[in-house]
Amino acid sequence: MLSKNDNNYNSLKFILELLRLLAEKPRRRQELVVALGDFLEGHGQSTGDLEQKIVRVIRKLRDCGFQIRSGPHRPYELVASAFPVLLSAEQRQALALGAYLLETLGFSREAHHVLQVGRLRPEDFPPALKTDFSPPVDYSEAHYQTIRQQLEERIHQRRRFAIAYRPLQGDERLWDCDCSELRLHNGVLYLFTWVPTPPIFLPRRLPSPSVEENFTLRVDRIVYVGPASGTPWQRRHFPTLTVRYRLKGELARYQPRRAYEQVVVQDPDGQFVEIKASVDCLFWFRQRLLQYGANAQVLEPAWLAQDLRQELQRAYQSYGNLSH
Helix, strand or coil, X not given: CCCCCCCCCCHHHHHHHHHHHHHHCCECHHHHHHHHHHHHHHCCCCCCCHHHHHHHHHHHHHHCCCEEEEECCEEEEEEECCCCCCCCHHHHHHHHHHHHHHHHCCCHHHHHHHHHHHCCCHHHCCCCCCCCCCXXXXXXXXXXXXXXXXXXXXXXXXXXXXXXXXXXXXXCEEEEECCEEEEEECCEEEEEXXXXXXXCCCCCCCCCCCXXXXXXXXXXXXXXXXXXXXXXXXXXXXXXXXXXXXXEHHHCCCCCCCCCEEEEEECCCCCEEEEEEEECCHHHHHHHHHHCHHHEEEEECHHHHHHHHHHHHHHHHHHHCCCC
């Protein structure tokens, strides 16, 4: 039964509603028939010959430049929109900056989409800003795009999955991954994952589950992503380690920028600051503090402080072997 006729209805509303549905996600023809049938009835319009009407409208949209993909037994998928986007000069510059950063981080496909949406001009790009990111690959290439999409699906499914990983040295191995996420660190994309049973032997200081079972695996070295298993993730969050460290010298007035850091002691004379942090990646934390040199000192736990001390001693010995 038709509801009261909507005097404000016109065919443009139908077209916009169809585009809105396709913009949300790919949809099969029957799904569009049901959704648009409800839309028409809500505006007091006839639903007769609706399936053919959808086909005709999609054909016209394609003629107008909208890229809508379809095929036998496949849904309609809006690939690219032809709608003009009206932007201020400041908004265009913001989009151009985003596109530039995506390109330099190795996401050229995503950068291209931003350029298309904004219809950006050369003068929109930041003339003075340069980056020094050095991604190992273009993550938009077909193989890496597929690997990344598969990883995103497994993370969304929140079930254990296996990957084949080829390290820089050594043989390819299978990793059984639990709680995982993708992280971009220093211009490189990683699968950050908790692996309670890693395929390599590593000495352990802490009982499981521990921060030592969190691993950083470069996405460009992942060869294969297996299907999601029937086993849900054992953990919803990564194990962490509480670390206390002191910063001094040029870092004495350091203010935490990371959510997992907090100041616990602030020297009133401004000589040092002590930070407590919940660290989930020991490798990245070690690398960060080592780059601070003599301005950083781990206080707790003692074994981590000893590790860093030995690392700095080895670095000192390397320089000590240089001839004058």
